[in-house]
Amino acid sequence: xxxxxxxxxxxxxxxxxxxxxxxxxxxxxxxxxxxxxxxxxxxxxxxxxxxxxxxxxxxxxxxxxxxxxxxxxxxxxxxxxxxxxxxxxxxxxxxxxxxxxxxxxxxxxxxxxxxxxxxxxxxxxxxxxxxxxxxxxxxxxxxxxxxxxxxxxxxxxxxxxxxxxxxxxxxxxxxxxxxxxxxxxxxxxxxxxxxxxxxxxxxxxxxxxxxxxxxxxxxxxxxxxxxxxxxxxxxxxxxxxxxxxxxxxxxxxxxxxxxxxxxxxxxxxxxxxxxxxxxxxxxxxxxxxxxxxxxxxxxxxxxxxxxxxxxxxxxxxxxxxxxxxxxxxxxxxxxxxxxxxxxxxxxxxxxxxxxxxxxxxxxxxxxxxxxxxxxxxxxxxxxxxxxxxxxxxxxxxxxxxxxxxxxxxxxxxxxxxxxxxxxxxxxxxxxxxxxxxxxxxxxxxxxxxxxxxxxxxxxxxxxxxxxxxxxxxxxxxxxxxxxxxxxxxxxxxxxxxxxxxxxxxxxxxxxxxxxxxxxxxxxxxxxxxxxxxxxxxxxxxxxxxxxxxxxxxxxx
Amino acid sequence: xxxxxxxxxxxxxxxxxxxxxxxxxxxxxxxxxxxxxxxxxxxxxxxxxxxxxxxxxxxxxxxxxxxxxxxxxxxxxxxxxxxxxxxxxxxxxxxxxxxxxx
Ligand code: HEM
Ligand code: SF4
Numbered sequence: 001x002x003x004x005x006x007x008x009x010x011x012x013x014x015x016x017x018x019x020x021x022x023x024x025x026x027x028x029x030x031x032x033x034x035x036x037x038x039x040x041x042x043x044x045x046x047x048x049x050x051x052x053x054x055x056x057x058x059x060x061x062x063x064x065x066x067x068x069x070x071x072x073x074x075x076x077x078x079x080x081x082x083x084x085x086x087x088x089x090x091x092x093x094x095x096x097x098x099x100x101x102x103x104x105x106x107x108x109x110x111x112x113x114x115x116x117x118x119x120x121x122x123x124x125x126x127x128x129x130x131x132x133x134x135x136x137x138x139x140x141x142x143x144x145x146x147x148x149x150x151x152x153x154x155x156x157x158x159x160x161x162x163x164x165x166x167x168x169x170x171x172x173x174x175x176x177x178x179x180x181x182x183x184x185x186x187x188x189x190x191x192x193x194x195x196x197x198x199x200x201x202x203x204x205x206x207x208x209x210x211x212x213x214x215x216x217x218x219x220x221x222x223x224x225x226x227x228x229x230x231x232x233x234x235x236x237x238x239x240x241x242x243x244x245x246x247x248x249x250x251x252x253x254x255x256x257x258x259x260x261x262x263x264x265x266x267x268x269x270x271x272x273x274x275x276x277x278x279x280x281x282x283x284x285x286x287x288x289x290x291x292x293x294x295x296x297x298x299x300x301x302x303x304x305x306x307x308x309x310x311x312x313x314x315x316x317x318x319x320x321x322x323x324x325x326x327x328x329x330x331x332x333x334x335x336x337x338x339x340x341x342x343x344x345x346x347x348x349x350x351x352x353x354x355x356x357x358x359x360x361x362x363x364x365x366x367x368x369x370x371x372x373x374x375x376x377x378x379x380x381x382x383x384x385x386x387x388x389x390x391x392x393x394x395x396x397x398x399x400x401x402x403x404x405x406x407x408x409x410x411x412x413x414x415x416x417x418x419x420x421x422x423x424x425x426x427x428x429x430x431x432x433x434x435x436x437x438x439x440x441x442x443x444x445x446x447x448x449x450x451x452x453x454x455x456x457x458x459x460x461x462x463x464x465x466x467x468x469x470x471x472x473x474x475x476x477x478x479x480x481x482x483x484x485x486x487x488x489x490x491x492x493x494x495x496x497x498x499x500x501x502x503x504x505x506x507x508x509x510x511x512x513x514x515x516x517x518x519x520x521x522x523x524x525x526x527x528x529x530x531x532x533x534x535x536x537x538x539x540x541x542x543x544x545x546x547x548x549x550x551x552x553x554x555x556x
Numbered sequence: 557x558x559x560x561x562x563x564x565x566x567x568x569x570x571x572x573x574x575x576x577x578x579x580x581x582x583x584x585x586x587x588x589x590x591x592x593x594x595x596x597x598x599x600x601x602x603x604x605x606x607x608x609x610x611x612x613x614x615x616x617x618x619x620x621x622x623x624x625x626x627x628x629x630x631x632x633x634x635x636x637x638x639x640x641x642x643x644x645x646x647x648x649x650x651x652x653x654x655x656x657x658x
Binding site: 026027028029032033037047048049050051052080094095097098099345348416417418422425427428431474477478479 | 569573574576613617633635636639640646647649650
């Protein structure tokens with residue numbers, strides 16, 4: 001893993017000290033809220049419905065055990081004993097007190113973490129494939145690139161006041177687990193004809209009010225050109241992006257209004273003029289960073305015990321079927337720990353659970369953890385012979401739910417239970433859906449199905465790219481839930497289509513149940529996923545299931 | 557003719573804790589909406605909001621929220637404001653704990 005150098009350490013420490021002074025001045029009244037707000041947002045501090053909220057970056061989702069333990073310590077000491085992992089590989093604390101936040105930031109700095117640029121119109125936490133460094137389908141570990149991007153973007157003087165926030169995602173694998181096409185810049189590592197690694201550069205994707213699938217700006221960008229090219233993109237956006245209308249300020253609109261060709265031409269022109277100012281220092285830096293991400297020292301051991309345990313214990317077998325993914329090293333597996341126990345709040349982990357995961361990573365996982373954009377925690381390198389022990393420990397901590405990728409593995413934003421921008425609640429709906437399908441005992445028959453819920457049109461819960469998306473709205477002072485179908489956040493990205501009128505809070509869970517059980521009748525066989533069935537049949541049969549009365553009325 | 561004015565309360569987030577507070581008639585910030593001043597006159601509401609906003613070392617983000625007269629004092633009329641009086645629905649955190657023993 002990357003280790004802070006003296007510069008990083010000094011930078012983060014001085015930001016904490018600076019913010020401490022700002023908080024003191026806010027409390028003694030010498031700063032007004034209008035003056036203080038931009039300063040607190042620069043340090044990840046929001047004011048939500050019931051309390052402040054501190055958003056901490058987990059750069060490219062990577063943590064070690066010590067860092068995870070520190071997150072647990074912070075949750076215990078200054079919050080209510082838990083934290084919320086988000087789709088942007090951050091952790092959010094929902095109950096800090098203003099005066100404690102500098103101490104929290106200082107505790108983060110002790111383990112080389114911070115909350116800088118987790119808010120504001122800057123380049124936000126760079127996200128990456130949560131299986132980075134471990135996935136069997138990976139060309140190269142994308143984290144070195146993500147770290148380089150982080151160092152370049154953090155406090156970049158030109159990019160502190162962009163027209164709007166800016167999000168970059170990186171993947172080094174063929175399968176897209178980083179939702180690259182729904183980011184301002186998506187970077188997909190590919191090889192050119194000569195077999196050299198480089199990037200397909202995607203631009204202008206995004207969710208929110210106007211969801212858009214990103215467009216390919218460059219089919220192949222040599223690795224060495226990455227920083228100057230990204231700098232060129234952000235500079236062009238900084239100049240052209242609309243500052244007159246917040247809702248039209250994201251780069252997706254800039255690309256849409258100016259056309260891809262014009263953006264392409266401007267980026268290439270800017271790139272040509274700044275390319276040589278990146279004299280190679282960035283490449284020397286990248287070499288150092290890459291060395292820091294060297295693979296762990298894998299061991300060779302027999303996996304016979306693992307196979308035997310699978311045969312002997314059906315619950316363990318079921319968990320291995322859903323929660324493991326293929327690893328690049330022989331004998332190893334990637335473990336996804338579900339933070340979605342049926343009926344629990346998606347993404348919330350208690351401090352005790354964080355410590356259990358930290359211990360497991362230390363004991364069995366080469367001291368590495370990842371946060372996934374699907375709000376789960378990953379142990380990227382576990383030898384198969386240790387899986388039975390890992391499973392047993394997870395079970396004890398209520399972390400062994402075998403539901404990764406299934407109907408109860410729901411992404412849900414905080415919604416109106418926490419978020420000041422929300423128009424309806426998300427969490428209770430997610431809880432009820434998961435509980436309902438658990439009672440029906442059909443979750444494993446249903447197979448891969450992604451339900452994603454947001455409490456407003458900002459789409460933090462990724463509902464547009466959910467196979468089933470749910471959007472909470474306020475209809476005349478009552479919570480109302482709109483369903484979209486057919487969204488997809490992988491390499492075959494698509495934006496879901498609205499099914500029809502929304503449902504009340506009482507109707508939404510039965511509607512989802514009808515939809516999913518209806519799909520079971522529509523699929524050709526058990527291998528055809530919900531998304532495949534939807535793509536084969538289109539909206540009509542699902543609409544008929546969702547709105548049966550209306551269907552009859554139309555037929556009459 | 558002036559349009560109908562729906563009754564309001566002045567509400568904000570407390571500066572130190574961040575939780576919801578309401579302005580009382582005697583100019584305190586209460587954690588309990590039932591102690592709030594129910595404002596029935598538009599001009600008075602505007603004035604009270606300005607006065608509230610000036611108290612920057614106590615609160616942040618003051619605004620007028622719809623409310624109605626209840627048995628024990630003002631009650632919210634919109635579900636968002638109802639949530640602010642009690643806290644989140646996934647845990648017994650926030651005001652629902654703090655006020656349960658009042
Ligand atoms: C509770 C505090 C939060 C606030 C105030 C907030 C605010 C926002 C806003 C204003 C947008 C729209 C931006 C735009 O399109 O210009 C947005 C989008 C988004 N947020 Fe949040 N959010 C919060 C929590 C979260 C959480 C918990 C997650 C993850 C679970 C998240 C992930 C995202 C994502 C992925 C987008 C998507 C869209 C995009 O960039 O295209 N946010 N958020
Ligand atoms: S989608 Fe809306 S309600 Fe949900 S976290 Fe984002 S801004 Fe808040």
